[in-house]
Amino acid sequence: MNGLQPTLAKVPWILAALALLAGVLLNLFAPEPYMGLPLLAAAPLVAGATLTFRSALAVVCVTCVVSVALDIERGRPATPLLVDLAVVGLIGVLALGVNRLIVRQGRDLALARDVAEAVQRAVLPDPPKEAGPLAVAAGYTAAQAEARIGGDFYAVQETPFGVRMIIGDVRGKGIKAVAAVSVALGAFRQEAQYAATLNSLGQRLDEALARAAARSGPVISSEGFTTAVLAEVSADGEMLSLVNRGHPPPYLVHGGQLVRLDPTIPQLPLGVGLGDLAPAASVPVDGVRLPPGASLLLITDGVTEARDKRGAFYDPVCSGRLGRRFTDPEALVEAVTKDVGRWTEGDHEDDMAILAVTRRHPHHGA
Numbered sequence: 001m002n003g004l005q006p007t008l009a010k011v012p013w014i015l016a017a018l019a020l021l022a023g024v025l026l027n028l029f030a031p032e033p034y035m036g037l038p039l040l041a042a043a044p045l046v047a048g049a050t051l052t053f054r055s056a057l058a059v060v061c062v063t064c065v066v067s068v069a070l071d072i073e074r075g076r077p078a079t080p081l082l083v084d085l086a087v088v089g090l091i092g093v094l095a096l097g098v099n100r101l102i103v104r105q106g107r108d109l110a111l112a113r114d115v116a117e118a119v120q121r122a123v124l125p126d127p128p129k130e131a132g133p134l135a136v137a138a139g140y141t142a143a144q145a146e147a148r149i150g151g152d153f154y155a156v157q158e159t160p161f162g163v164r165m166i167i168g169d170v171r172g173k174g175i176k177a178v179a180a181v182s183v184a185l186g187a188f189r190q191e192a193q194y195a196a197t198l199n200s201l202g203q204r205l206d207e208a209l210a211r212a213a214a215r216s217g218p219v220i221s222s223e224g225f226t227t228a229v230l231a232e233v234s235a236d237g238e239m240l241s242l243v244n245r246g247h248p249p250p251y252l253v254h255g256g257q258l259v260r261l262d263p264t265i266p267q268l269p270l271g272v273g274l275g276d277l278a279p280a281a282s283v284p285v286d287g288v289r290l291p292p293g294a295s296l297l298l299i300t301d302g303v304t305e306a307r308d309k310r311g312a313f314y315d316p317v318c319s320g321r322l323g324r325r326f327t328d329p330e331a332l333v334e335a336v337t338k339d340v341g342r343w344t345e346g347d348h349e350d351d352m353a354i355l356a357v358t359r360r361h362p363h364h365g366a
Contacts, residue, residue, distance in 0.1 A: 011050075012046065012047070012050030012051050013051070013055075015046045015050070016043045016044075016046045016047045016050075016051070016059050017043075019039050019040075019042040019043040019046055020039075020040065020043040020059075020062070020063060020066065022039045023037065023038075023039035023040035023041075023042070023043065023066075024040075024066060024070065026039060027040075027070045027074070028070070028073075037067075037084060037087065037088075040063055040066065040067055040088055041063075041087060041088050041091040043059055043063050044056065044059055044060045044063050044088070044091055044092040044095040044096075045091060045094075045095045045098075047059035047060070047095060047099075048060075048092075048094075048095025048096055048097075048098045048099040049095070049098055049099070049102065051099075052099075053096065053099050053100065053103070056095060056096055056099050057096060059092075060089075060092030060093075060095065060096065063088055063092060064085060064088055064089055064092065067084050067085055067088045068081065068084075068085055071084055071085075123153075123178055123181055123182050123185065124140070124153050124154070124181065124185070126138065127154065127155060127156040127165075127355070128156060131156050131157070131158050131163045131357070132158050132162065132163040132233065132235060132237070133163070133233065133235070133236065133237030133359055133360055134156075134163055134233060134237065134357040134358065134359060134360065135328055135329050135357065135358045135360055136156050136329060136355075136356075136357050137328070137329035137330040137332070137333045137355075137356050137357075138154055138333065138353070138354065138355045138356070139333040139334070139336075139337050139352075139353070139354045140152065140351070140352070140353050140354075141302070141337060141340075141348060141351065141352040141353075142348075142351050151169055151170030151171065151177035151178075151180065151181060151226075151351070152167075152168070152169050152170075152300045152302065152351045152352070152353035153166075153167070153168050153169075153170070153181045153184060153185055153353065154166065154167040154168070154298070154353055154355040155185055155188055155189065156355070156357065157188070157189060157192050157193075159192050159193050160193065161196070161232060162232050162233050162234045162235050163232070163233045163235075163357075164188075164192045164198075164201070164230070164231065164232045165230075165231045165232075165233075165298070165355065165357065166184075166185075166188050166228055166229070166230050166231070167228065167229050167247070167250075167298040167299070167300065167353060167355045168181075168184060168226050168227060168228030168229070168247065168270075168300075169226065169227050169228075169247065169300045169301060169353075170184065170226045171225055171226070179212075180209065180212065180226060180271075183208055183209055183212040184205060184208070184209060184226055184228070184270070186208075187204060187205050187208035187209070188201075188205060191204040191205065191208075197285065198230045198231075198232055198241055198242075198243040198285050199243060199283060199285060201230055201243075202228075202230055202243050202245055202267075202270065205228070205270050206270045206271065209226060209270050209271035210271060213271060225246070225269040225270065225271045225272045226245075226269055226270040226271050227245060227246040227247035227248075227269045227270070227301075228245045228246075228247050228269070228270055229242065229243070229244050229245070229247045229248075229249070229250055229298055230242070230243040230244075230245070231243075231250070231296060231298065233290060233296075233357070233359070237290060237292070237359045237360075238289060238290065239287055239288075239289065239290065240252075240287065240288050240289070240290040240296060241285050241286065241287045242261060242263070242285070242286045242287070242288075243263075243267070243283075243285055243286070244262075244263040244266070244267060244286075245267050245268065245269050245270050246266070246267065246268055246269035246270075246272075247269070247300075247301075248299055248300065248301050248303070248304045249261050249262045249263065250296055250297055250298040250299070251296075251297040251299075251316060251317070252288060252290075252294060252295075252296060252297075253294065253295040253296075253297050253322070253326060253332060253356075254291055254293065254294035254295070255294075255325065256324050256325050258297070258316055258317045258322055260317060261286065261288065263286055264284060264286050265283050265284065267283055290359050291359070292359055292360070292361045292362060293325075293327075293358070293359065293361060294358070294359055295326055295329055295332055295356055295357065295358040295359075296356065296357050296358075297316070297332060297336070297354070297355075297356050298354070298355040298356070299316075299336070299352075299353070299354050299355075300350075300351070300352060300353040300354075301350065302348065302350040302351050302352030302353065303316070303336065303340055303352050303354065304316075305349075305350060306340050306343055306344045306348065306349070306350075306352070307343075307344065307349070308343050308344060308345070309345065314339075314340055314343045314344070316336065316339075319339055319343070321335070321339045321342075322335055322336065322339060326358070327358075328358055329356035329357055329358045330356075332356045332358070333354045333355075333356050336354050336356075337352070337354065340352065
């Protein structure tokens with residue numbers, strides 16, 4: 001790959017040189033005179049769109065000199081010679097103007113991407129490496145490098161009730177999605193310290209998102225919602241509790257096996273506005289044991305809805321590449337990220353967030 005980059009860098013020069021050479025040959029040997037003038041004029045355009053300003057200026061100057069030399073060689077009168085020079089020169093000036101616009105737009109795009117990344121990092125900081133009895137790792141892969149702001153989010157926090165965590169996905173992209181992510185994460189960090197149960201925590205998040213939606217104007221419930229999984233690991237690390245609000249289920253990874261933790265009773269996403277139809281307090285919290293060395297893998301739909309070239313969805317359980325023992329959550333996150341990349345051949349259609357926590361063995365850090 002490194003050897004290919006210098007070759008690719010030479011392509012614009014080669015294209016400009018070929019256009020210039022073709023223009024010269026047509027002017028010299030074509031049956032009709034001056035047929036090469038359009039190709040001569042194309043050389044500055046190619047240079048202006050692909051090369052640096054100084055390089056493009058050099059191509060413009062060389063093209064003007066070549067145009068004059070060809071007219072002199074063919075014995076053209078002064079007036080047509082000046083007309084040809086004016087045509088090539090004018091196109092050269094336009095090419096230089098295009099070059100400046102491209103450079104300016106590139107700077108503006110880079111600045112916008114830097115601002116977007118700063119906003120993303122401010123709203124979605126990296127989780128702590130350790131929380132209570134857990135080791136923690138997370139990964140975020142944007143669908144497109146140019147679009148670094150998305151609606152996927154996660155957080156891990158130690159609370160009086162144990163280690164609580166959330167992974168979620170706000171419908172939509174851009175600034176509106178980031179605003180909703182900010183509300184959801186802010187509410188989680190606040191309410192996780194005081195809500196006695198995961199169900200009550202989910203209800204408080206639902207209320208926070210509803211208040212934010214009301215402030216921003218009327219929102220159709222089917223168009224503004226947030227899916228999420230709320231998880232809690234007891235202080236001793238023995239028990240894992242889960243509440244799934246319309247989100248892809250997490251996985252328990254232990255002993256080389258992945259077990260999908262489907263909810264006993266599916267619940268509606270946050271912010272749908274139909275909470276009265278299924279009160280959160282009436283839904284049981286799912287609980288499973290978390291053995292030492294076991295990991296909880298939480299993902300967004302960017303993982304489960306990743307498709308291969310045949311259109312088949314990715315399934316972590318059936319992929320066959322994750323059926324091994326993972327000693328730490330970072331290795332698990334990296335393995336899932338690479339496996340999805342292999343499945344899609346690098347063609348992600350949606351943002352992908354992965355959060356993994358591993359229960360450390362009792363002697364760890366002792």
